[in-house]
Amino acid sequence: MANETTISITVNGRERSSEVEPRMLLVHWLREGLGLTGTHIGCDTTSCGACTVLLDGTPVKSCTMFAVQADGRALTTVEGLQQNGKLHAIQEGFKEEHGLQCGFCTPGMMLLGAALLEDNPNPSEKDVRWAISGNLCRCTGYQNIVKAVQYAGQKIESERSGAQA
Amino acid sequence: MFPRSFEYFAPTSIEDALALLAEHGEDAKVLAGGQSLIPLMKLRFAAPDYIVDINRIQGLDYLEEQDGSLRIGALVRTSDMERSELIASRYPAMAAAAPLISDPVVRNLGTVVGSLCHADPQGDWASVMLAMGAELVCRSATGERRVAIGDLIDGPFTTTLEPNEIATEVHVPDPGAHSFGTYLKLERKVGDFASVGVAVHLALDGDRVERAGIALTAVGAGNIKAKEAEDALAGAVLDDATIDRAASLAAEAADPKTDLRGSADYKREIVRVFVTRALSQAATAKAA
Ligand SMILES: Cc1cc2nc3c(=O)[nH]c(=O)nc-3n(C[C@H](O)[C@H](O)[C@H](O)COP(=O)(O)OP(=O)(O)OC[C@H]3O[C@@H](n4cnc5c(N)ncnc54)[C@H](O)[C@@H]3O)c2cc1C
Numbered sequence: 294m295a296n297e298t299t300i301s302i303t304v305n306g307r308e309r310s311s312e313v314e315p316r317m318l319l320v321h322w323l324r325e326g327l328g329l330t331g332t333h334i335g336c337d338t339t340s341c342g343a344c345t346v347l348l349d350g351t352p353v354k355s356c357t358m359f360a361v362q363a364d365g366r367a368l369t370t371v372e373g374l375q376q377n378g379k380l381h382a383i384q385e386g387f388k389e390e391h392g393l394q395c396g397f398c399t400p401g402m403m404l405l406g407a408a409l410l411e412d413n414p415n416p417s418e419k420d421v422r423w424a425i426s427g428n429l430c431r432c433t434g435y436q437n438i439v440k441a442v443q444y445a446g447q448k449i450e451s452e453r454s455g456a457q458a
Numbered sequence: 459m460f461p462r463s464f465e466y467f468a469p470t471s472i473e474d475a476l477a478l479l480a481e482h483g484e485d486a487k488v489l490a491g492g493q494s495l496i497p498l499m500k501l502r503f504a505a506p507d508y509i510v511d512i513n514r515i516q517g518l519d520y521l522e523e524q525d526g527s528l529r530i531g532a533l534v535r536t537s538d539m540e541r542s543e544l545i546a547s548r549y550p551a552m553a554a555a556a557p558l559i560s561d562p563v564v565r566n567l568g569t570v571v572g573s574l575c576h577a578d579p580q581g582d583w584a585s586v587m588l589a590m591g592a593e594l595v596c597r598s599a600t601g602e603r604r605v606a607i608g609d610l611i612d613g614p615f616t617t618t619l620e621p622n623e624i625a626t627e628v629h630v631p632d633p634g635a636h637s638f639g640t641y642l643k644l645e646r647k648v649g650d651f652a653s654v655g656v657a658v659h660l661a662l663d664g665d666r667v668e669r670a671g672i673a674l675t676a677v678g679a680g681n682i683k684a685k686e687a688e689d690a691l692a693g694a695v696l697d698d699a700t701i702d703r704a705a706s707l708a709a710e711a712a713d714p715k716t717d718l719r720g721s722a723d724y725k726r727e728i729v730r731v732f733v734t735r736a737l738s739q740a741a742t743a744k745a746a
């Protein structure tokens with residue numbers, strides 16, 4: 294294909310390179326290029342947040358960014374939350390607090406939750422609702438998503454203080 | 459949805475970016491946050507041949523005061539405005555607007571300058587900047603000029619920016635030692651564009667209004683500066699009669715259309731209510 298460029302992006306800690314057309318959206322590169330289908334496409338119009346990924350730690354909508362824009366940068370997708378076979382606290386929170394039903398919004402919600410907890414390990418209900426306010430969930434009514442994020446915050450805190458003791 | 463093919467440039471200096479626009483201007487688009495441009499390209503309402511991505515240019519993300527006035531660089535995101543202590547302490551209208559613009563994830567990328575260049579009649583930043591008397595600094599390979607926001611906006615999604623120009627910063631004049639500002643927005647849900655938005659900025663001298671800026675969002679073909687309401691406030695004391703008069707004049711300046719977000723009459727009434735509310739807040743804050 295004419296007009297292709299090589300990009301190299303660290304995805305979940307691993308460097309991945311490929312040839313892409315500049316018009317390739319980041320979400321398609323992740324799903325079709327790398328087979329990382331945990332990042333979902335909901336609305337495809339920048340409105341639902343199902344495609345949220347972390348770009349150098351900051352939540353962005355991968356349906357509204359070209360893959361070339363992420364060249365040289367680091368991405369985290371839902372597949373990168375688990376480390377060494379152990380669930381991330383946010384994943385455990387969603388499991389314990391029944392934070393999902395169909396699961397379509399869940400990857401985006403978990404990444405937002407993980408990013409929030411980096412800044413604010415002990416968020417209030419209001420803080421969580423604010424952080425996820427742009428991401429849509431058609432199933433849960435949000436209540437258990439909020440609880441799941443708070444559960445994860447408490448777990449991370451208790452592990453930290455446990456490690457210090 | 460796939461945009462049409464284009465050639466992509468990611469220059470690392472403003473000079474390189476301006477040289478690319480000098481060459482490709484008419485067929486090129488500047489890419490900042492991409493939160494308006496990429497959706498348009500996906501729908502193929504925009505189909506540029508060249509994209510000049512300015513995100514890799516260092517030193518365009520400053521948000522600082524210089525000689526009392528505020529400079530907002532082209533890569534300052536709306537989320538930076540939301541989190542800035544400088545904005546929270548000195549620029550209440552901007553601090554009020556930032557968290558009401560789009561949603562938290564879109565704000566992480568969308569820029570203030572990009573919003574002004576996009577000139578969406580429902581864009582919130584342009585009203586705030588109109589009320590505060592801000593100017594946009596525009597650079598081309600051959601020079602630099604300043605454009606008042608009122609002269610920038612030329613109609614819905616249309617500006618007086620030349621195809622070879624990059625807007626490098628917004629310049630906001632000193633709000634004054636005693637000032638009041640707010641932004642009130644009626645939206646149906648987080649992430650929705652305004653049904654109606656009202657920006658108010660007042661420079662105060664004791665009891666009297668020295669200078670007033672009032673601008674309206676989503677009630678016309680572009681953001682509207684409510685000039686007559688501003689004039690009615692200049693030099694006046696904020697008593698009930700003055701507030702009523704200014705609010706009515708602002709409502710008259712609005713030119714809303716009936717749509718899914720409400721009828722024209724309803725929107726006009728919201729303008730009146732919001733201006734009354736903002737000015738009453740200013741009067742109470744002063745009395746306290
Ligand atoms: C779901 C959603 C909800 C939204 N809700 C709101 C809302 O409530 N209120 C609101 O005001 N906005 C809203 N927006 C728009 C959002 O704020 C955009 O980010 C903003 O309007 C454009 O900024 P950007 O940096 O993303 O610009 P881009 O999309 O990169 O560019 C927009 C246009 O400006 C031009 N441009 C950008 N920067 C420059 C520059 N420095 N010099 C010259 N030209 C330039 C581009 O070429 C393009 O034509 C929403 C967007 C989405 C997707």
Ligand code: FES
Binds near residue numbers: 340341
């Ligand atoms: S798929 Fe990207 S925001 Fe909905």
Ligand code: FES
Binds near residue numbers: 392433
């Ligand atoms: S769990 Fe179904 S959309 Fe959120």
